[in-house]
Amino acid sequence: MSGLVLCEPTELYNILNQVTKLSRLTEPNYLCLLDVRSKREYDESHVITARLVKKRAGEYLIPESVDLECVEYCVVYDNNTSSLKVILKGDSDDDNTDEGHQGIVLGAAVECGRTLTHLARHPIHILRGGYESFSAMYHFFRTQKIIWMPRELDDFQPYPVEIMPGRIYLGNFRQACDPKIQKDLKIKAHVNVSMETGPFFAGDADKLLHIQIEDSLEANITPFLRHLCHFIEVHLELGSVILVFSTMGISRSCAAILAYLMHRNEQTLKRSWAYVKKCKTNMRPNRALVAQLSEWEKVVLGDIVTDILDPLY
Structure with a gap:
């Protein structure tokens, strides 16, 4: 039996944007996203790939195609639940009518999540702030689409992952060249760690x-690290949103982000690595860059703390 955990909006955003060769949303046992709002609200708009959970005779009816025991992430959301405490329980036996859901708007995600814990091996995630918070932060992930065909999921183009909510994103060259992504994420500055030249901000050193x-x-990234940290800090002070990217967004850009987090938080490579790995599961700086990050740790902390001979690195 699993339990309940709160899921921050940025966590769900990053879950939706994980990739291997394709978006991980193509994997049937990767994410089960459940919407427990009213049918009217669901039909108006919902988070991409979310399924409506109906309630009848006081029980939540999970879609038959869902096998929670095999699912890596199960995320449940309502309108605006912000804690794991059920604030108000439903008292209607009706199907998903507006009237039937009036009594369970607050706490409905938790109420539903509790009924799922005995079916899942992993914790059930309850989206903090519900649909209201998530859609306000990531309006571009709202949709009215109900059925997703496998080919459509294959063609889904993930966004850069979020390292610092609303401030720093980590992605690849394709994402850095996409004008819609720049607009949706309100990107105002680029850190390009590759040999390619992108179409945005060309010739603008600021x-x-x-x-x-x-x-x-x-590759030797060490000579650039102080300038990198200064560049990001200046833009954070200006309120700019920054996209850090490399060709694939797996090695060089991840090394740059790791170096910045070590500097900003005065923390070890190990701790920074764990944080970035949670945001972007396929990150993999090459061995030479890892060795340089180890030396950067000595610059930041005065000594090498992380054992990079550990197979983790």
Whole structure:
């Protein structure tokens, strides 16, 4: 039996944007996203790939195609639940009518989540702030689409993951070239850690930091790290949103983000690694960059603390 945990909006955003070769949303046992609002509200708009959970005779009816025992993430949301305490219980036996859901708007996600815990191996995630908070932060992930065909999920283009909510994103070159992503995320500055030249902020040194290093074991990012940290800090002070990217968004850009987090928080490579890994599960700086990050740890903390011989790195 699993339990309940609160899921921050940024966590769900990052869950939706994980990739292997394709979006992880293509994997049938990756994410089960359940909407326990009224049918009218669901039909108006919901989070992409979310399924409506009906309630009849006081019981939540989980879609038959869902096998929670095999699902990695099960996220449940209502309108605006902000804690794991059921604030108000439903008292209607009706189906998903507006009247039937009037009594369970607050706390409905928790109430539903509790009924699912005995079916799942992993914790049931309750979205903090519900649909109201998530849709306000990520309006571009709202939809009226109910059925997603496998081909449509194959074609789904993930957004950059969020490292610092609403401030720093980590992505790849394709995402950095997508004007819709720049607009939706309100990107105002780029850190390009690749040999390619993107279409945005070209020639504007105030908004573009281009660290031209190859994706190879000979790459040397160390000479750029102080400037990198300063560039990001300046833009954070200005209130700018920053996208850090490399060709695939797996090695060089991740190393840059790790270096910045170590500097900003005065923390170990190990702790920074765990945080970025949670945001972007396929991150994998190459061995040469890891060795340079170990030396950067010595610069930041005065000593090397993290054992990079650990297979984790």
